[in-house]
Amino acid sequence: MEKPEEIDILIIGAGPVGLFTVFEAGLLGLNCKLIDHLDKIGGQCAELYPDKPIYDIPGVPSQSAEEHVHALVEQIKPFNYEVFLNQRVDKLEEIRSQEGINKWKVSTSDNKQFLATNVFIAAGGGSFEPRKPPNIIDPDKFLENGVSYSVRDKTPYQNKDVVIFGGGDSALD
Numbered sequence: 001m002e003k004p005e006e007i008d009i010l011i012i013g014a015g016p017v018g019l020f021t022v023f024e025a026g027l028l029g030l031n032c033k034l035i036d037h038l039d040k041i042g043g044q045c046a047e048l049y050p051d052k053p054i055y056d057i058p059g060v061p062s063q064s065a066e067e068h069v070h071a072l073v074e075q076i077k078p079f080n081y082e083v084f085l086n087q088r089v090d091k092l093e094e095i096r097s098q099e100g101i102n103k104w105k106v107s108t109s110d111n112k113q114f115l116a117t118n119v120f121i122a123a124g125g126g127s128f129e130p131r132k133p134p135n136i137i138d139p140d141k142f143l144e145n146g147v148s149y150s151v152r153d154k155t156p157y158q159n160k161d162v163v164i165f166g167g168g169d170s171a172l173d
Contacts (some may be wrong), residue, residue, distance in 0.1 A: 004113035007033050010106050012089050013122035015043020019072040021120050026079025033114055034081060035106075037088045042069035043124050048150055084112065092119065131166055 009025050011018045014036035025032045040046055045054075045065035052065050063071070091107040095115065106114045132139050132149075139147060151157065 002113070004105055004115040005033075006103075006115045007031055008116070009033075009118045009120060010035065010104070010114050010116035011120045011122055012036075013043065013124060014038070014041040014083060014085070015122065015124050016045055016068060016072055017124065018043070018120070018122035019069070019076060021122055022076045022079060022081045023072070026076060026081070030080075032079075032081040033116075034083045035087050035089060035108060036083070036085055039086050041073065041083060041085070042066075045069050051154065084108065084110070086110075087112070133165060 008030035009021070009032045011021050011032055011034045014034050018034055018036070019041065022032050022034060034041075036043070038047055042050075042065075045052075046069050050064065050066040053062050054060075054065055054068050055062050057063065057068065087108045087110045089106055090109050091105075093105045093107075095103045095105050097103070101117075104116045104119045106116060106119065143149075
C-alpha cells in the first residue's frame with residue numbers, strides 16, 4: 001500500500017451536510033477529500049427522495065431534494081476538493097505525534113489511504129441497504145423487472161398499479 005496522502009479534512013458522507021462542509025472548508029482555504037459509499041453524491045436526498053420538496057433551507061421557500069444537491073454542488077465548484085464514490089471507510093486510526101499535532105489515518109475499501117488533520121463524519125443515516133422481503137428467495141432477480149428498492153424516476157410507474165411493501169410513511173413520498 002502506498003504512503004497516505006496528507007490532507008486538511010476528510011469528510012465521510014457526500015450528502016448535503018458533507019457538501020456544505022466542503023464549502024465551509026473551502027472558505028478557509030483548506031483542501032478536502034469526500035468519501036461516500038453510494039455511487040453518486042447527494043446522500044438520501046439523491047438516492048431516496050430526489051423529488052421531495054424541502055422547505056427549511058434559509059432564504060429558499062421551497063426546492064426539491066435534487067435541486068438542493070445541485071445547488072450545493074454548484075456552490076463548492078471553486079474549491080479544492082476531490083470525491084471518492086463507491087467506497088467506504090474501513091479504518092480510522094489516530095496517529096499521535098511528538099509535537100502534539102495528532103492526525104487521522106483513514107483507509108478505504110478501495111485501498112486508498114489519507115492522513116487527515118480533521119475528519120468530519122457527515123454520514124447521516126449512514127450507508128443504507130434495502131430490507132428485502134423475508135419469504136422470497138433471491139428477490140434481487142426481479143430487480144428492474146417489477147421490483148424496485150427505491151424510486152429514482154417516477155416515469156416508469158405512471159398509470160400503473162403499484163404495491164408498496166414496507167418503508168413506513170417515507171415509502172409513500
